[in-house]
Amino acid sequence: MDSRSKVMETAKNYLTTAASVAASAMLARTVINEFLPSDLRSLASTGIHKLFGRFSAEHTIIIPQTEGLNPNELYDAASIYLRTKISPTMKRLRASKSEDKNKVVITFDVGEEIIDIFHGTEYKWMLISQEETSNSRNGEKSIQIRWFELKFHSKYKDVMLDNYFPHILERSKEIKAADRLLKIITNKYDEWHYSIELNHPATFKTLAMDAELKRMIMEDLARFVKRKEYYKRIGKAWKRGYLLFGPPGTGKSSLIAAIANYLRFDIYDLDLKEICSNSELKTLLVGMPNKSMLVIEDIDCSIDLRNRDEEKEKKSKDDEVTLSGILNCVDGLWSTSGEERIIVFTTNYKDRLDPALLRPGRMDMHIHMGHCGPDGFRVLASNYHCIHDHPIFEEIDELLKEVEVTPAEVSEELLRSDDVDIALRGLVKLLHKKRKESQEEKHKAEDSQDNQQRDGESKQIDQEKQHLESETGVSNYESIEEIIGDQDWSQDA
Numbered sequence: 001m002d003s004r005s006k007v008m009e010t011a012k013n014y015l016t017t018a019a020s021v022a023a024s025a026m027l028a029r030t031v032i033n034e035f036l037p038s039d040l041r042s043l044a045s046t047g048i049h050k051l052f053g054r055f056s057a058e059h060t061i062i063i064p065q066t067e068g069l070n071p072n073e074l075y076d077a078a079s080i081y082l083r084t085k086i087s088p089t090m091k092r093l094r095a096s097k098s099e100d101k102n103k104v105v106i107t108f109d110v111g112e113e114i115i116d117i118f119h120g121t122e123y124k125w126m127l128i129s130q131e132e133t134s135n136s137r138n139g140e141k142s143i144q145i146r147w148f149e150l151k152f153h154s155k156y157k158d159v160m161l162d163n164y165f166p167h168i169l170e171r172s173k174e175i176k177a178a179d180r181l182l183k184i185i186t187n188k189y190d191e192w193h194y195s196i197e198l199n200h201p202a203t204f205k206t207l208a209m210d211a212e213l214k215r216m217i218m219e220d221l222a223r224f225v226k227r228k229e230y231y232k233r234i235g236k237a238w239k240r241g242y243l244l245f246g247p248p249g250t251g252k253s254s255l256i257a258a259i260a261n262y263l264r265f266d267i268y269d270l271d272l273k274e275i276c277s278n279s280e281l282k283t284l285l286v287g288m289p290n291k292s293m294l295v296i297e298d299i300d301c302s303i304d305l306r307n308r309d310e311e312k313e314k315k316s317k318d319d320e321v322t323l324s325g326i327l328n329c330v331d332g333l334w335s336t337s338g339e340e341r342i343i344v345f346t347t348n349y350k351d352r353l354d355p356a357l358l359r360p361g362r363m364d365m366h367i368h369m370g371h372c373g374p375d376g377f378r379v380l381a382s383n384y385h386c387i388h389d390h391p392i393f394e395e396i397d398e399l400l401k402e403v404e405v406t407p408a409e410v411s412e413e414l415l416r417s418d419d420v421d422i423a424l425r426g427l428v429k430l431l432h433k434k435r436k437e438s439q440e441e442k443h444k445a446e447d448s449q450d451n452q453q454r455d456g457e458s459k460q461i462d463q464e465k466q467h468l469e470s471e472t473g474v475s476n477y478e479s480i481e482e483i484i485g486d487q488d489w490s491q492d493a
């Protein structure tokens with residue numbers, strides 16, 4: 001029996017016992033004292049939170065504290081879950097600031113009835129608050145006791161325990177994760193040391209990239225987080241690796257932030273230069289929690305990663321970080337120490353990477369972050385000026401097909417003015433300038449190719465001259481010219 005089934009089984013036992021007590025809501029205290037294990041009793045008697053549901057006038061349920069499920073947890077879960085059930089007809093609402101100070105959380109107040117329909121059954125919730133006085137050594141103390149009263153038809157009590165409560169616990173976890181402030185943590189030596197709030201605004205919506213590629217990445221991530229059982233069944237560690245490659249300013253870091261915001265994972269930004277050995281690398285890896293993202297940026301230049309053959313030749317000495325150490329981190333035994341991990345490597349130069357890192361199956365997806373195309377430009381225009389169409393778009397689209405410009409350069413141009421027309425004209429100017437530069441480069445390249453060809457030809461003529469010179473014994477330049485001139489070279493060729 002898994003832990004959730006055990007919890008629900010125990011809850012059912014308590015429910016059956018509690019039913020025979022004919023307890024009303026106000027008798028909950030008695031039930032707590034008679035039926036709960038002592039540790040839970042002391043928890044409940046602190047009077048901070050308690051949760052019970054009333055199936056009918058005769059039934060009261062107390063959820064016992066077993067394996068991670070306790071009244072406080074359920075109370076908290078219900079508070080969070082019921083926030084999503086607030087209806088416009090409610091009169092008693094409360095507003096407070098969320099952990100992320102940019103958001104305001106609206107919640108219901110005491111005495112407000114909240115109706116939730118789950119699988120066709122109606123559940124009526126009400127938050128109740130009551131002041132109570134208790135005698136302590138320091139005299140009388142008044143405390144505020146809060147609880148939820150849950151009413152529904154008693155014939156659905158099994159559905160409630162087997163499906164409704166687990167659903168509330170699950171949903172509340174998701175809502176909590178979405179509300180949580182994300183962190184970016186980096187290492188000092190072999191410790192995750194420095195952490196700041198991740199306030200990067202990038203999301204998949206604001207990312208300028210090929211629309212189809214964006215869709216594929218989002219689907220891949222969504223599939224990955226749902227596949228806990230699947231990974232267990234196939235015997236693979238529950239992790240996914242992405243290699244992001246492309247020129248500077250094409251959005252590799254922005255994509256990392258978008259993934260973190262999408263999955264609500266903290267970023268563990270590993271600075272390889274801070275660590276001296278593979279064992280330090282392992283220490284850091286083991287210190288990462290679940291639902292986190294390991295990022296190694298610019299892997300090609302972070303550290304001198306010799307290729308594996310050279311490593312094999314070297315006597316194993318644990319005084320440096322090696323490519324095999326990193327690869328163990330990606331798919332070796334050490335990577336199985338946690339669950340639900342995303343691993344991201346970035347590079348500006350994929351061709352500089354050791355083939356061992358690029359081997360199929362190592363990084364699950366290789367994502368090319370390229371120059372800005374019409375799709376990407378539309379996203380940036382919408383991000384910076386909230387526009388989806390404009391007469392200049394056609395000209396920009398045509399130029400983007402010819403010119404290599406990074407999303408960072410386009411963003412910078414669009415930021416230059418609040419006036420859409422000025423900003424777009426500035427971008428057109430930049431694209432024309434870039435096109436001219438690239439045409440000049442192309443001409444230069446063609447010229448140098450022509451020069452090389454001419455050099456090659458004149459070298460060939462020189463060789464022919466030398467050959468003739470040795471054949472004819474004539475060493476005078478003019479004479480050779482005459483001899484060459486007398487012959488029909490084109491026919492010989």
Ligand SMILES: Nc1ncnc2c1ncn2[C@@H]1O[C@H](COP(=O)(O)OP(=O)(O)OP(=O)(O)O)[C@@H](O)[C@H]1O
Nearest residue numbers: 206207208247248249250251252253254407408411
């Ligand atoms: N694909 C993109 N979508 C939206 N904005 C982008 C994109 N690429 C770049 N930008 C803009 O340019 C800035 C720099 O981009 P970013 O740091 O993500 O690029 P990068 O590829 O990681 O560059 P580097 O290789 O130099 O680290 C971002 O803060 C963002 O404003």
